[in-house]
Amino acid sequence: MGVGEHVRQIADEPLQQLTCHYASGDLLVSFDRHNTREQYGAPYLQMHRADLHALLVERLRALAPDAIQIDHRLVEVSLSDDATSQGVSLRFENSAGREIERRVPAVIGADGLKSLVRRTLWQVEPPAYSGFVAWRGLAEASQIQAELSEGSKVFAGPGRLFVRYPIRQGRLMNYVAFLKVAEPQGESWSQQGEVTELQALLVGFHSEVAAILAATPEGRCHKWGLYARTPLAQWSRGDVVLLGDAAHPMMPWFGQGAASALEDAVILGRCLQESTSMAEAADRFQRTRLERVSFIHRESQAGGERLTALHPERLRDSAVRNEDSLGLMSYDPVLGPLCA
Numbered sequence: 104m105g106v107g108e109h110v111r112q113i114a115d116e117p118l119q120q121l122t123c124h125y126a127s128g129d130l131l132v133s134f135d136r137h138n139t140r141e142q143y144g145a146p147y148l149q150m151h152r153a154d155l156h157a158l159l160v161e162r163l164r165a166l167a168p169d170a171i172q173i174d175h176r177l178v179e180v181s182l183s184d185d186a187t188s189q190g191v192s193l194r195f196e197n198s199a200g201r202e203i204e205r206r207v208p209a210v211i212g213a214d215g216l217k218s219l220v221r222r223t224l225w226q227v228e229p230p231a232y233s234g235f236v237a238w239r240g241l242a243e244a245s246q247i248q249a250e251l252s253e254g255s256k257v258f259a260g261p262g263r264l265f266v267r268y269p270i271r272q273g274r275l276m277n278y279v280a281f282l283k284v285a286e287p288q289g290e291s292w293s294q295q296g297e298v299t300e301l302q303a304l305l306v307g308f309h310s311e312v313a314a315i316l317a318a319t320p321e322g323r324c325h326k327w328g329l330y331a332r333t334p335l336a337q338w339s340r341g342d343v344v345l346l347g348d349a350a351h352p353m354m355p356w357f358g359q360g361a362a363s364a365l366e367d368a369v370i371l372g373r374c375l376q377e378s379t380s381m382a383e384a385a386d387r388f389q390r391t392r393l394e395r396v397s398f399i400h401r402e403s404q405a406g407g408e409r410l411t412a413l414h415p416e417r418l419r420d421s422a423v424r425n426e427d428s429l430g431l432m433s434y435d436p437v438l439g440p441l442c443a
């Protein structure tokens with residue numbers, strides 16, 4: 104799309120990733136990312152989701168001004184029962200309460216974890232609470248009263264994990280705390296959490312963690328119950344195909360869900376260019392993506408228990424399983440082969 108240079112400008116490039124003991128801060132595992140460009144032909148970047156969205160929207164509008172219509176909530180999707188009738192019917196509502204109906208030749212359902220397209224057209228099992236809650240927060244870097252090491256850092260403790268990394272050229276410190284909680288919790292991006300509650304839950308963590316929590320402004324902390332979903336065997340139905348979390352929702356332990364959705368988009372785009380119908384493109388898309396996505400799904404599923412095990416010291420001696428060590432970053436969706 105020609106946004107590479109802009110992405111680099113809005114992103115942060117952590118040159119190291121450290122995993123430390125939650126209380127003492129002693130180093131357990133270290134990843135050097137200085138050579139990422141030489142190794143993989145691209146830098147390892149971290150960024151604010153809203154910044155990436157804004158960039159993609161701006162570029163897409165420049166390329167195809169009518170491609171995006173905002174303020175349209177999909178409320179119904181249906182395939183025709185009549186074999187002679189082609190296409191998919193969609194019904195939207197906007198914030199003014201207006202209803203908009205469309206009949207379109209094909210649909211890409213990229214509507215996320217709770218996809219309406221998936222819920223309507225597929226038989227899905229209800230998600231199962233994973234036993235973990237993720238607390239997400241954004242702290243003002245200038246307000247953090249501690250000397251922080253560069254790059255990203257993980258503090259690993261029994262049943263509790265704190266991950267932090269800089270975004271917006273270091274002006275914000277993004278963090279996610281994962282906590283084992285027996286009681287099922289709500290699953291939502293927008294569920295507010297109180298920093299004071301998180302501070303109580305992370306008692307005993309290193310002073311760096313306390314300093315980051317103390318620098319979190321009001322309203323910048325959210326909690327999210329993590330739910331596991333069974334992968335779908337089939338990502339398309341007729342002229343409807345699912346992509347990203349809608350197709351393969353995964354646990355966040357590998358930080359690969361958004362990356363996988365972007366890879367999907369590139370591969371599906373290539374399949375559409377090289378196929379004569381949506382059904383053919385969707386079939387190639389799934390066959391090209393399934394093995395890799397299923398692998399990441401399985402690894403992500405197992406990550407939580409490993410990273411929050413009773414004795415974090417053991418991480419020092421055990422084989423590391425992350426995106427580097429498992430070779431995930433060697434993959435190139437732009438140039439890699441498509442299934443025939």
Ligand SMILES: Cc1cc2nc3c(=O)[nH]c(=O)nc-3n(C[C@H](O)[C@H](O)[C@H](O)COP(=O)(O)OP(=O)(O)OC[C@H]3O[C@@H](n4cnc5c(N)ncnc54)[C@H](O)[C@@H]3O)c2cc1C
Nearest residue numbers: 176177214215216219237347348355358359360361362364
């Ligand atoms: C705590 C946590 C941390 C994570 N950390 C990372 C990370 O570090 N790296 C990473 O790669 N991934 C991470 N992920 C996963 C990542 O957020 C998702 O995998 C990714 O957002 C999926 O992208 P998507 O485009 O498929 O869906 P989404 O990003 O969910 O986008 C779906 C879009 O569809 C819209 N939508 C939904 N329903 C409707 C409707 N009915 N009508 C109209 N629009 C609709 C939504 O508003 C949204 O804009 C994390 C997830 C969690 C929970």
